[in-house]
Amino acid sequence: MLKLQDIVKTYENGHRAVRGINLDIQHGEFIVLVGPSGCGKSSLLRSIAGLETINSGAIYLNGRRVDQVKPAERDIAMVFQNYALYPHMTVYQNLAYGLKNRGVDRETIEQKIHSVAATLKIEAYLDRKPAKLSGGQRQRVAMGRAIVRDPQLFLFDEPLSNLDAALRSHMRLEIKKLQRQLNVTSVYVTHDQVEAMTLADRIVVLKEGSIEQIGTPQEVYHQPASTFVASFIGSPAMNFISAEASHNALRVVGQTLALSTPITSPNITLGIRPEQALLHCDEPALKLRFKVSVIEPLGPNQLVHGVIVDGQQQQPFVALTAEMTLPIGEEIDLWIPLAQLHLFDEQGKRIHSQCQLS
Known part of the structure; x- marks a missing residue:
């Protein structure tokens, strides 16, 4: 449905925001572009819309090349972060404006607007001006x-970032239901990884203008392609512990683990999700000596901050446990199932090797 081919966008000040991106999006798919500020996600979205001119590459929409076509003729609709509504027009007039410009007859316009207003539950606001609406109502318009x-x-360009947390959560659900109902191919930009995980059919993680990983939310979370993806996707972020590899053995916090496939990189980063740090474990596991420093209650769960004690070294670590009393300032044992360990090489790239007890 949408094909991006070697897209490059460089601004006049020399900043290269998008660096040769290739992406194929299927009909009806909901794609979320996610990454930190300055990673190129908004530049890429604006390039698709035609609001930015690309320096090289091609954009195809349903088989038609559109990167040299005017924005109004691309058959693309964009929802902005700041709503971009005409303040002097009523909701009805705002909805009708684009259709009038295309020469659509009054009866069809009225029919379409009342159908959409019913879908979005904004029928009661059609005679109001944007100033009389809440943030959530404006976003619906x-x-x-x-x-x-x-x-x-x-x-969608960060459409929920101006809303409060409760409304953002509600609107996320509404957008997801609406997209499923309409079955319209959608590209959504956000820096919020919770939005990315809950909305996307596939997530595109961007770093410095390039694609770091493309995958379903489950793939990106459970098989991150790099330490960058592992630290960006997931809240709280993945823990990282240094380890040493020698052929098919891994040495970490004074313990030796066997590796299913040999590793050539001697310096390894071990990744551990906070929720995989267990107080009790009945399967093969890595044992960590953990000194508790701070506990953050979250209701049914709690974040436990501290350090992994490894001889003279201390490495920061966060565990997510059920609500319970733990001794502040004292050491406890944490167990990490070997199947839940993530391995990364010196460049931070994922290593496909499983840990086993030696």
Whole structure:
């Protein structure tokens, strides 16, 4: 449905925001572009919309090349972070504006607007101006304006970042339901990895203008391609502990583990998700001596901050446990199932080797 081929975007100041990106998106797919500020996700989205001119590469929409076509003729609708509604127009007029410009007759416009307003539950606001609406209502109107156009492609540029946490959570669910109902191919930009995990069919993790990993939320979370992806996706972030490898053995915190396949890189980073650090374990596991420093209650769970004690070394570590009393300032044992260990080489790239008890 959407094909990005070797997209490069360099700004006049020499900043290369997008570095040769290739991406194929299927019909009806919900793709989320995620990454830290400055990674190129908004530049890429604006390039697809035609709001930025690409320096090289090609963009195809449903088999038609559109990177040299005017934005208005690309059959793409965009929902912006700041809603971009006309303040002097009513909700109805805002929804109708794009259709009027395309010469759609009044009866069709009215029919489309009332259908979309019913879908988005904004019928009661059609005579109001944007200033009289809440942030969530304005965002629904902005989405409605995109939907009435019946485009081939939806683009979302951090549409929920101006909303409070509770409303953001509610609107996430609404967007997901709406996209499933309309079955419109969508590309969504966010820096919020919770939004990425909950909304996406596939996540595209960007780093410094390049794609670091593409995968389903489950793949990106459970098989991160690099330490960058592992630390960016997941809240709290993955823990990292240094280890040493020698052929098919791994030495970590005074213990030796066998490796299913030999490793050539001597310096290894071991990745551990906070929720995989257990107080009791009945399967083969790595034992860590953990000194508790701070506990953050989260209701049913708690974040336990501290350090892994390894001889004279101390490495920061966070565990996610059920709500319980743990001794502050004292050492306890944590157990990490060997199947849950992630291995990364000196460049931070994932190593596909399993740990076993030696």
